[in-house]
Amino acid sequence: MTEDALGFPVRVPVPDLRALAGGNTGIPGVWRLDSGRPGPHAVITSLVHGNEFTGAAVLARWLRAGLLPARGVLTLVFANLDAFARFDPADPTLSRYVDEDLNRVWSPALLDGGRDSLELRRARALRPVVEAADALLDLHSMLWPSDPLVLAPASPAALAMARAMGAPGPIVADAVHPEGPRMIDHAAFTAPGTHRVALLAEAGQHWEPGTEAVAQAYAGGFLRALGMAPPPARLRPEPPVWRVTGAVTAASRRFAFTDSFRGGAVIPRAGTLIARDGEAEIRTPHDECLLVMPCPRVMRGHVAVRLARREEAGGARA
Template sequence: MSGADRSGERQAWHAQGWTLPHFPVRVPVPDLTPFLAGNVLPGVWSFAAPLPGPHVAVVALIHGNEIAGAAVLARWLHAGLRPECGRLSLIFANLAAFARFDPRDPIQSRYVDEDMNRVWARQVLEGPRRSEELRRARELLPLLLQVDVLLDLHSTLWPSAPLVLCGETARARSLALALGTPRDVVADGGHPEGRRLLEHARFADPDGKARALLAEGGQHWEPGTDTVLEQTATRLLTLCGQLPAPARPPPRGVAWQVTRRVVPRRRDFAFLRPFRGGDVIARRNTLIALDGEDEIRTPHDDCLLVLPGQAALPGQTAVRLARRVTA
């Protein structure tokens, strides 16, 4: 699979005759030059403490244009952050896509050949398919198979309140709720297009012990998104004993379970208004979108809108709907 014709999302929209709006980059692009070599792999830094403890990994740049997480890791490396116990690995994942980042058209550098957060099924990793993202995933995999706790730092194209995705294991949900930041913890089954990193068997095996979370800190290129992600990552390290615990930890999070994934069938799919991720629709059966003549309504009261995209192509997830649950 060549990256020459598939350098980002915008081509998919152009193929459908649509145009995405321009999203200005309102934050500095982090300079990763000092960190590209890594100390165990390109773009991967790993530090062991003298005391025993878990192996924690914090991952940024699974998508090459989600620069907020990369800014967090760069600050930590500049500051010389080291764990008090166990091992801490800091991973800049998709360096090839990030190398293409251009603030004039930042959407284009999401990936080179394919979405790196859809390649983590065993049959894909061990199969014959080739792409830049699969090459890098295979390079990282031996290290990831040693990780006990993983946090994958992300951001969103469209406006959304921060949240944590915990997959489907009870142990990951418990960890996410203990973080307390972001407050909303969403359990979901992922995407039919492929497995995310947090769904790799290392972390998703019902009988396993390793845990993985995905944090969405806010919009990609807006001030404050990196701050949210840094707060989340710092809180994780304190829970794992790798940093001192704060005097007043945040309150426990709120648990949600995805009940429906809305996938448009037609090009004229449209929300009735520009919903924001994190909006809660109070009443069941509230009309929120039209897919041609089909009405999309909330399936239950207090329905959380998870990462709605204000424009969605047929076959792509437009929004996930979630119900609050007692954890």
């Protein structure tokens, strides 16, 4: 086990992806697996952030085992290989990206614009893969302690897919991230009337032994929901749906939570003080307020936490 200066231990081995980095499509890190049978085109992406390699470990194991979908086409993506190549267990937070966040550039204005960065070049190379997907699952993990969750664009089709996955953790429906459009915010998945869906799975905390199993549960549930893998042996309870009602952005360098809140915590009462931002008080806007991925060390101008209200709960699902 290695621990960095900020106290984040790396408790899992770093996967060796060298033999898989070439892909089989002409795009580095992109693997196309064709069943030869009619069906959807599913895309599972990993390593959008270079230090979040849990999902990549799952996809690498599947490739080495010779996985083929039961129908349709499955494309597996190792997205930011350049950032991953810089991963250092002694300082694991520094390899999230090289130039800029690869998960904040997925708008036509940025993809078609003249600005250049390593991550924009990679997004442009991956764009045809993303736009070809009928369904996309983007695998991530989290720096700060938090329960697993699925982020879904607030469309009926995306929410239905998230429910059908039957994976652990709640579903959080939200709009474009305040700091920039994510891969799941791409117009291919958010345009009115589109049949395409995209989901982002946060499998748990980086570099913890249990996170990989959750990432595999999400990825396997995604394939089962599309009929591309055998059905599950048992039903899971349908996860609750929470809808984001607002985001709290740090306006000063003195932002601080009032407690060491874990992601997934639910604050029972409206008006509860949860943070101070300089002289300003940050209070919950409604009862039963879910804290989505609170970041206790946040820079000014960045999102410290998103807030969500429970929308519904259901029965059993596959």
